[in-house]
Amino acid sequence: MRLTQILSVIGKYSKDYSNLPDRYIKRAMEQVYWKNPTGVQYRPDTEIKRKTYRFTTNRPWTAQFRQQNLPGRRTKKVFVEPIKDWSYFRGDRVEVLVGRDKGKQGFVKQIIQERNWVIVEGLNCHYRVVGRDQNYPGMVIKSEAPLLVTNQVALVDPSDFKSTPIEWRFTEDGQKVRVSSRTGRIIPIPASAEETVDYKSKKTYNEQPKDTLADDVIAITFSPKLETFEMSIMESMGIKEDRVPPKSYWY
Amino acid sequence: MKAFHIIKEHIILPRRSISVTAQRNDLMEFFDDKNNWGVQEVKTGRSWKVEELRLKSNSDLHKLWYILLKEKNMLLTMEHECNEKMIIFPSPERIDKVEESMENLEAVVRERNKAYHLLETGENGERPEKITNNAFGLQHVYKESEYAIIPKHMNEEWLRKDSYRASGKDLRDFLLKYKEKVFVENKKKKQRDFNHVCGLLKRFPNMDMEALKEQYPDVDIEKAKNSKRSRGHFVPA
Incomplete structure (x- = not known):
């Protein structure tokens, strides 16, 4: 809980x-x-x-x-707009609607759902100078700033590569899909939405030395029998118990 | 020497469907593989799920439990050792993965035992619990214990420990103040939520009202819309 x-x-x-x-x-x-x-x-x-x-x-x-978030540090409250269905996934092609890269299209690199943010690869960047002192001019690091999903980015319709508002609808098979409101075309969720730091897709996962093999995990070795766990372990280990426990009281 | 070889050859190893670590049987089993010492991260898979463990026989679960227990011991030793040596313990989430698997495994074992006891005795066979009032007059879950030999009415020590129950004016005063505290806390939370909704309405007048209703089901949104707090810095149309 x-x-x-x-x-x-x-x-x-x-x-x-x-x-x-x-x-x-x-x-x-x-x-x-x-x-x-x-x-x-x-x-x-x-x-x-x-x-x-x-x-x-x-x-x-x-x-x-x-x-x-050091202990005792208090910061100003942030208001985050409630959203019903999250519609932006890793690898989605989106158009930036604000800032110096307004109108450009890029791919979603990271999702920060608790702030309604996405980070678009290579767009909406800023530069930071690191390690500057009297003798050294410092190093410039380029990094992306987050963008709000509510009004700063829009998904791109795959049929004409133009930005579009979307809605969630159900197909005839009962599958929930994103549909472009402008053209009615389905915007598929990219394969990279499944990606994690450990694998690109579940099928291409590299097994580590201590992992149990997938075939062993799905192998069924259980056959139901009228016995408790302890009874079955005692039987398999050849332990015989014929002592009768004395009467006890629960309270 | 020859006899030893013969014995070794004739040992019938049980067929394992679960991967196991190499058997070393020495103190180094408490430590990770030397290749993992001082590295940045150790990659591992996920924990066992309940639905996967349900497929496994009791003896498989029994073996897996000890594999997990040994792994947990190893990880806790490594964590302690890394703290001693002031180095970073790589991938601390491994401990959580092992503990989660052990919790799931225990859940499956309990499930099987419960099914047996319900079929045979009509009771679930778990440790009995009941909801009672505690010494402060508040409801709590009392977990019963097993006592050999003496029944409840003869167990003087237990009765003496259990005998204290606050009562009379003290209890009434306490409960009144306790309930007041809970009431005030709830009221404050309600007001806080209302103010937050007002703040949201002020900042995002065009937001999805259904999503807002879903997130704050207890707040009267129509009332919040009319509140002075939700008026933005613009002339209403």
Whole structure:
């Protein structure tokens, strides 16, 4: 229950790419300052912890995120527009509607759902000078700034490569698809939406030394029998138990 | 020496459908493979899902449990050692993956045992629990324990420990204030949500109202729209 509380603020699509278990994300970002000691308490499991975080392009499980959300640091509240269905995925071709790259098209590189942001590869960039001092002019680093999905980018219709508003509709097979409102053409979700840091697609995943092989995972070795787990293990190990436990009381 | 070889050849190893680490049987089993020492990350797959574990026989689950337990021991040792040596423990999410698998495995074992007990006895065979009032007069889940020999009415120590129940004016005062606190907390949350919706309406007057309703089901949006707080810095048309 508490796992969902902290994770409900992190969007599904912004953590999919990292391929990390939710448990770890929670453990990495959580800041508990005080916990109720165990024992008889009038309010058990009470915690004093950070409730609001500032989400930026730094991912919640990184050290940079922790640095930005140091204990005790309070930042101005950010208002994020509620969205019904998330419609932007990794690898989508989008058109930038604002800024110096207005009208240009690019591909979505990263999704930051908790701020309604996407990062478009090579567009809406800014330059930062790093390591400048008296003797050294510094190094210029180019990096993309995030764009709001609500009014700063638009999906591109694959039939005429022009930006279009979209809506979610169902096909006759019952599949939910994005449809261009202008031409009625389906905008397919790109294959790279499935990509994570560990694999490009599930089929091309490279097995690691400690992984169980896929065939072994799906092999059925269970056959139902009227016995408990303990009974079946005792039988397979040849342990015989004929002692009768004395009467006990539960209260 | 020859006899030893003969014994070794005749050992029938059980056929495993689950991958296992090389057997070393020494203290180094508590440590990771030397190739993984001091690296940036160690790549691993995901944890076992409940639906996959349901396919496995009891003895497979039993073996897998100990594989996972050994892996967890190894990871916790490595984490401790890395902290001692002031180096970064690579891929700490491995611990969570193993623990998640162990939780799922236990869930499957419980499921099977519950099914057996329900069929045979009509009870689920789990540790009994009941909802009672605690010493502060608040509801809580009491997990029962097993006692050999003595029944409840004869167990003086247990009765003495359980005997305290707040009552009378103290309890009434406490509960009144406790309920007031809960009420005020809920009221504040409601007001906070309302103010937040007003702030959203002010900033995004053209937003999707259905999405807003979905996110804040308890807020009266029509009321929020008419609120002074949701008026933007523009002349209304």
